[in-house]
Structures are given as structure tokens and as C-alpha cells.
Amino acid sequence: MLRIGYVRLRDARSADDTAILKDFGCHVVRAEEPVEPGSDEQAVLYSILDFIGEGDQMVVTRLDHLGHSTRNVLRVIDRLEARGASLFVVEPELCSDGEGGRALRAALAAVAAVEPVWAGRKRRRAPAAEEIRALQEAGVGPVEIARRLGVSRMTVWRKLRALEA
Known part of the structure; x- marks a missing residue:
């Protein structure tokens, strides 16, 4: 089983996340650098989702690294499961495998059902x-x-x- 770590570098804590993932046993840790507006914000995440194989595990320190909304997190879990891979979250300790995975999916689906559709979208800038x-x-x-x-x-x-x- 290959463990692939993923971190979004946005603040000082994110830099520590890379070390946490390596200590956790990730064979590879990929970091998403902050990008300019308008470019693909999660290109590294999508490359991991395209690369990851059956039996592999993607590891993140926090769920919010996977997306700005619960729907995005569910989409990532769906893509991992379609590839035969799983997700492990370090803080709090969650895994998308087995009974716990079904409970995690049910909880996320319940939150997504009441989450406003516009959640995560950037508000447009008012013209000067x-x-x-x-x-x-x-x-x-x-x-x-x-x-x-x-x-x-x-x-x-x-x-x-x-x-x-």
C-alpha cells in the first residue's frame, strides 16, 4: 500500500503539516502551492486522484485541505473509491474504509444536504x-x-x- 500525503500550503500551520505527513508514514507528500486567481486551484490534488491506485491511501491532516465545501470533499472521496483507494485524515482520525467510512460519508452527505449551494464560491469584487x-x-x-x-x-x-x- 502506497501512502500519498497531500497538503495545501496557505499558512504557517500548513508547513508543519508536511512534516506530520512524513512522520505518519507517507511515501510521497505533495504540496499545493498558493496560485494566482483564475488558475486551477487544486491541480496537485487532481493529479494525485488521477495517479492513485487500488489499495493506496491518500492522507491529509485536515478535511478542509480537500475542498472549500462538503460537496467537494465528497467528490474527492468518490474519486478515490472509484480508483480502489481510500482517504485517511489525521486530525481528527478518520478513514473512508469500512464501517467508519460509511459513517463518515453519511455525516458528510447530511452536512452537504443543508449546506448552501453557494458555499465556497468567491464573492465578486464590487467595482471601484x-x-x-x-x-x-x-x-x-x-x-x-x-x-x-x-x-x-x-x-x-x-x-x-x-x-x-
């Missing part, structure tokens, strides 16, 4: 008043400004009103 003013000065109307910036017309009107005040 200067952006709106520049478009208005260029002769673009409020409706077209709203369409170009991906906001409501009311947002454009509020920002313009705030600039006039």
Missing part, C-alpha cells in the same frame, strides 16, 4: 467608483456600465450618486 466614473466620462451609459462590470444597475447608480455627494 473610479471605474464607473471613467466609463461614464467615456460616454458609456449606466446600463452598459453595469453589463460590462457584471453588477446591477442599482450598484452603478449608487456609486455615481456617492461620487456626486
Whole structure:
């Protein structure tokens, strides 16, 4: 059985997670570096899911390393099981094998059922008043400004009103 560790490097604690996974007996530890917005945020995770074989085990220190929502975590577990592999979480100690695995899946499914669909999505950035003013000065109307910036017309009107005040 091959143990593959996975960690997302986001904070000081994440750097310690790499050592924890090595001490836990992981043969390989792969780390997800912080990425620029718009790129594939979990490319390393997906490469592990494509590589992992039957009887292997993916190990993480915490469940939140697998995704921003419970649905994402369930998708990862599904992909592991489809490959004949399992998941082991160090803190708290959980495994996707056997009876405990069924209980883990049931608990995650229950949480996912009540979790808002938008959980984990990033909120869009409100446009700066200067952006709106520049478009208005260029002769673009409020409706077209709203369409170009991906906001409501009311947002454009509020920002313009705030600039006039």
C-alpha cells in the first residue's frame, strides 16, 4: 500500500503539516502551492486522484485541505473509491474504509444536504467608483456600465450618486 500525503500550503500551520505527513508514514507528500486567481486551484490534488491506485491511501491532516465545501470533499472521496483507494485524515482520525467510512460519508452527505449551494464560491469584487466614473466620462451609459462590470444597475447608480455627494 502506497501512502500519498497531500497538503495545501496557505499558512504557517500548513508547513508543519508536511512534516506530520512524513512522520505518519507517507511515501510521497505533495504540496499545493498558493496560485494566482483564475488558475486551477487544486491541480496537485487532481493529479494525485488521477495517479492513485487500488489499495493506496491518500492522507491529509485536515478535511478542509480537500475542498472549500462538503460537496467537494465528497467528490474527492468518490474519486478515490472509484480508483480502489481510500482517504485517511489525521486530525481528527478518520478513514473512508469500512464501517467508519460509511459513517463518515453519511455525516458528510447530511452536512452537504443543508449546506448552501453557494458555499465556497468567491464573492465578486464590487467595482471601484473610479471605474464607473471613467466609463461614464467615456460616454458609456449606466446600463452598459453595469453589463460590462457584471453588477446591477442599482450598484452603478449608487456609486455615481456617492461620487456626486
